[in-house]
Amino acid sequence: MVFGKSCNQCSVRETALCGVLADAALAPMAAHGTQRSLARGETLIRAGDPARLCANIQRGLMKISHINPAGHEVIVGLLWPGDFVGTPFLDGGPATHDVVALSAVSLCVFPQTTIERTMADHPAMERQLLSRTLAELGQVRRSLSRLARATALARVAGFIAETAQRRPAAAEPHVIELPLSRGEMADLLGLTIETVSRQMTRLKTAGVIGLPGGRQVMIQDPDALAEAADELM
Amino acid sequence: MVFGKSCNQCSVRETALCGVLADAALAPMAAHGTQRSLARGETLIRAGDPARLCANIQRGLMKISHINPAGHEVIVGLLWPGDFVGTPFLDGGPATHDVVALSAVSLCVFPQTTIERTMADHPAMERQLLSRTLAELGQVRRSLSRLARATALARVAGFIAETAQRRPAAAEPHVIELPLSRGEMADLLGLTIETVSRQMTRLKTAGVIGLPGGRQVMIQDPDALAEAADELM
DNA sequence: CGGGCATTTGATTTAGCTCAATCCCCGTGG
DNA sequence: CCACGGGGATTGAGCTAAATCAAATGCCCG
Incomplete structure (x- = not known):
């Protein structure tokens, strides 16, 4: 669990490396987040964790999974650069899934205590979060119909x-x-x-x-x- | 396809019947929507439709489904009172699923042309939409892990x-x-x-x-x- | 060169599908 | 009041795709 330098160090010249800045609308929000990197196999969120966070993936790939009662791991989704992890709200109860890095990952973490304020200050961020969540929902529904038949x-x-x-x-x-x-x-x-x-x-x-x-x-x-x-x- | 009276006729005394008003934060947004009811079996959204809409279900139950290449219907989710249908954004391309009433349904429809403005005027609505979309995502992920194993x-x-x-x-x-x-x-x-x-x-x-x-x-x-x-x- | 792990291949079993028949509930009409 | 019909639901008899069990192979890395 290594905390890196702050995300506001992602200056314009580094845009190509910093997924969260790829969308200009998200640039202001990067300043409210903390830069963090994960090694392959490292766990960002553990199912049952009471503490939640919300982050945007800049580089690398993560999996969302959980262990079923039979002891089998089920992967319910993959997260690619640009995707958001976790939830922005405090009221959501404990995490239901593990989120683990499948490769070296860098992300921009937004503490849940401040994110609601950040969203209020930057409506574009909330818009983006909603948009991506809807896209994610579509993805998962496609997986669902594939698994069904x-x-x-x-x-x-x-x-x-x-x-x-x-x-x-x-x-x-x-x-x-x-x-x-x-x-x-x-x-x-x-x-x-x-x-x-x-x-x-x-x-x-x-x-x-x-x-x-x-x-x-x-x-x-x-x-x-x-x-x-x-x-x- | 019967259009009913406007949703802003849902006064406080009718709260119990008008799901969208159950959450006080959503009351102002109801005024921006149109009341509509569907008979059992009626289709609200047809897969491939270029026109999209966003609505909140007040009463009744709907299914989100699509017909796979083999001609088999796959139901990827159910929608209960309080749930949102469709998407608030214009850029999403054509609908990917059918949405059909499983019982008599009443809903509050928000035209996509005005909804972005409505969300800008009422941040609570966007918050609510995000919150429910995240909850939906969790639901679908649970279905996914059930279908997987x-x-x-x-x-x-x-x-x-x-x-x-x-x-x-x-x-x-x-x-x-x-x-x-x-x-x-x-x-x-x-x-x-x-x-x-x-x-x-x-x-x-x-x-x-x-x-x-x-x-x-x-x-x-x-x-x-x-x-x-x-x-x- | 050798050990440990992931992957491939083979043999067998089984859960759920397919095809087919019957049943049950209900509305309709004689 | 009861025969008739029709659609959904149940039950039965094989069949098949994928799981399970088991072994062999390949590959990376010390």
Whole structure:
């Protein structure tokens, strides 16, 4: 748990690195937050924690998860740069989920004690928070309809396709690095490790993707991938 | 599609009937909305509609659903009195889901052309909208983790338990009327009609619930019901 | 080179789906 | 008052996709 320098040190020349400043409307709010970084695997919020916080992710990837009574981890969402974590309100009761860094993460943390005032002072921040929360809701609803009916193949294909969309101009346009292990994919997609692996090799055998090794995926046939993802969803 | 009288006719003496006024902070915003009622089965928003709206449900129950490529309806959420429907922003693109009345519904509709102004004038409304959206997000995440891992029995038991919690002081405290048909329950829980039916009779045979007929459920053993709902979730 | 971990592959089991038949509740009309 | 019909709900009999159990393989890193 390392606290970094204050976020108001994110000057204009650093905009590219400081997600929260990417949207000009959010610039004033950055001054009210504290800069913080997390190592991969570090926990920002623990389920049951009474203390809540609200933060905006600038760099890196986080997962929102919880352990079900059977002891199985369920991942209910991923958080990408620009996304907000936690809640801005004090009345929400204890946290219901863990929030853990999947990679090195930097974020701009807003203490809950002052955030309501910050929102009152900067309506654009509240607007942005609402807008992003609504977008998030749409995302989760899409996951929901996928989990309700889609086959294992469609879940895996859909995850790869969505991950590819999230990483635009990389070096190799058709090679992506999955941010999750097979086990984490299984926890996110409501499958088992074995089933995820089997569907990956199925896609490989069909010539839709290539698996160069590690967590890398080469998308050889984007159309076929999209079609597989839509199969029953 | 019947437009009723304006919502600002909901005077204080009618508070009990007018959900949007239940929260005092929302009273001023009611004046900016239009009262509208829907018959059971009527569609408020159709997926693909370019026109969006934002409304607050005062009475009745709605479902948010969409038809997947396989032609199967998936219900991604239910909306109860006090919940907001739609989105307040114009930039969101076409609607992604149908929103349909499951019972007679009355709501207070805010035209999207004026809602941003309304929110600017009444910060409490925006606060409320954000707060409810966050709560909704939590709800959907709970559904998500249920759909990811829970058994058919747990899904059905969980739905009955949650429905029971939503209807507090009814006449018979232990008898509830399910708002959904078996088919709709199946669409909501990601199961088939037959499986829902089988789990219901399983709960009945185990003495956990009674099925007096129609959509009624008598909860005979609330603890056992809660336990069945938590089984693997 | 070897140990530990993630991933893949294989064999078997099972929960829930599909297909099919029957039942039950209720409104309608003779 | 009772036969008729129709839609939802229940029950039954296989079938299948994914889980589970088990083993082998590959890979990273000391």
